[in-house]
Amino acid sequence: PQDGVVARRTVEVGQVVAAGQTVFTLATDGEREVLISLPEQGFGRFRIGQPVSVELWSQPDQRFAGQIRELSPAADPRSRTFAARIAFTAGKVPAELGQSARVFIQAAASVPLSVPLSAVTAENGAAYVWRVDANNTLKKTPVRLGAFGEKNVPVLEGLGVSDWVVAAGVHVLHEGQQVRPVDRSNRVVNLAAKE
Incomplete structure (x- = not known):
């Protein structure tokens, strides 16, 4: 009934098929959407129509606006x-069928910054993290922490939202050391360009 793209073929040439057997799966060639899975413990924080941003793996430095179009009522x-489906609201998006994407959802309430437990160290009873400056050097930065979680700890004072910190190996670092910053996907980050 509609134009589309053959997403899957379930039979081979010359194969005998039965009446009603699926031969092809056709994906409608139209608007694209992203399918994600939401964790059970945080499901109540999400709602239909909630704005999100989507980053395609093929275009890692560009985010596209979207919103939650559908939430599954059952786990x-x-x-x-x-399951949740994300619809793009930015018009035509260069997303192809089967492509991978990352979805970023802004929390409704004010959420404190948090860092992995491995990023925090202490000296003389004072907690600190290693912050990476724009010239890719390390600076010991004192922080005030909240209640420790299983993997992260909230940072109440001492860091800003745009600060980059060392997440692992903090016990072997020293003040002013030169580093090469990378993000969670191990992509090199130019902090000077982000200032």
Whole structure:
């Protein structure tokens, strides 16, 4: 009934098929959307129409506006996650079928900054992290911390939202050391360009 792209072929040439057997799966060639899984413990924070931003793996430095279009009312019995569909609101988006993407969802309430537990160290009873300056050198930065979580700890004072910190190996670092910053995907980051 619609134009589309053959997403999957389930039979081979010369194969005998039965009446009603699926031969091709056709994906409608139109608007694209992203399918994600939401964790059970945080499902109540999400709602239909909530704005999000989407980063395609093929275009890592560009984010596209979107919103939550659909939330599954039931959890997947194996993964215990809830399926959600994200629709793009930015018009034509260069997303192809089967492509991977990252979805960023802004929390409604004010959430303190947090860092991995491995980023925090202490000296003489005072906690600090290693902050990376614009010239890629390290600076010992004192911080005030909140209640420790399982993997992260909130930073109440001492860091800004645009600060970059060393997440691992903090016990072997020293003041003024030159480093090469990378993000979570191990991509090199030019901090001087972000200032």
